[in-house]
Amino acid sequence: MKNIKMKVARVEKDLSQAQLAKLVGVSRQTIGLIELGKYNPSLALCISICKALSKTLDDLFWEE
Amino acid sequence: MFFTGSKSGKDERIIQMQNKIYRELYWVVVFICFLSMAIKISVFGWGGVTIVTEFAIVLACGIYYLIRSSYLGLFSDEVETYNEKSKFSTDTKLVFFIGIAGVALALYMGINSAVQYAEGTAQSWAYFGSVFLVSIVMYLGFFTFLIGIPYLLAKSNSKRIANKNEEE
Numbered sequence: 559m560k561n562i563k564m565k566v567a568r569v570e571k572d573l574s575q576a577q578l579a580k581l582v583g584v585s586r587q588t589i590g591l592i593e594l595g596k597y598n599p600s601l602a603l604c605i606s607i608c609k610a611l612s613k614t615l616d617d618l619f620w621e622e
Numbered sequence: 623m624f625f626t627g628s629k630s631g632k633d634e635r636i637i638q639m640q641n642k643i644y645r646e647l648y649w650v651v652v653f654i655c656f657l658s659m660a661i662k663i664s665v666f667g668w669g670g671v672t673i674v675t676e677f678a679i680v681l682a683c684g685i686y687y688l689i690r691s692s693y694l695g696l697f698s699d700e701v702e703t704y705n706e707k708s709k710f711s712t713d714t715k716l717v718f719f720i721g722i723a724g725v726a727l728a729l730y731m732g733i734n735s736a737v738q739y740a741e742g743t744a745q746s747w748a749y750f751g752s753v754f755l756v757s758i759v760m761y762l763g764f765f766t767f768l769i770g771i772p773y774l775l776a777k778s779n780s781k782r783i784a785n786k787n788e789e790e
Binding site for chain 1: 633
């Protein structure tokens, strides 16, 4: 399932996939795959992404 | 480029994919070793060629995994997880395997000696009985020493380290 919340939060922060990738220390492809729902990130990476986008885990990774 | 420790090298997805490839690579190596052994034996026969190198590669990989997983406290966890899912415990299966392998080899040696060297039915039975008895004691001891003891040592060492890790 696509992670639309993460993509929206990234765009709100005015960050490209490459810029977010650089901030959290992964490749651009990894960010792309997380947004497409094709890769399940570890909790550590989820927390790094949340910090970079100023969001909580619930905001980005909890599905209602 | 390979030794610069670039940031993309720390990407967990890349590491996971690399680990998956290394896992497959191990099976490729094992397959090549067995293929090489099979070709050598089929071309040159059992006595004509050595298969020690291939055998050593496969054996060394197994020993390395056993030691590493034991010292990381992983081996006992693997056994525990396996036992929870399986009907029979690994200990039971191991005893069963050692028993079957020992009896099978002893039967082979006993029958071989009765067929090859004995003259008449009575001598065949005598040869079979004596060789079978000696072989079963020898091979059960051999398999216990080769498989059973390393397994028990690795499991107890791993359990000790896993408990220590939990205490910290």
